[in-house]
Amino acid sequence: QVQLVESGGGLVQPGGSLRLSCAASGFTFSNYAMNWYRQAPGKERELVASVSNTGGSTSYGDSMKGRVTISRDNAKNTVYLQMNSLKSEDTGVYYCKTRIFRYDYWGQGTQVTVSS
16 A cells, blocks of 8 residues: 655754655656645645656745755655755645545645744
């Protein structure tokens, strides 16, 4: 079955960096685009970044554009999110997601807390 497992979250000071990872299994990873979303407390889930199946094309949501980089390693079945210059408003749960045959699969999320 499809599994997405995020890791790398934690507590970081404002201005700091984190790299999130999402390990995928149960499907042919290299065939599908991958996405990172986040959900801040009391807010709706929003798209942070997307990467094509080959990694050759990326796109970013407005909220973190210029401060994040999405990448993937198809040999390791893993997608990454490098986050820099983190702000307190970046606090939330970060999820990876993929869509296979019109069905969305989500990981369990990893908590990112930006605080001094």
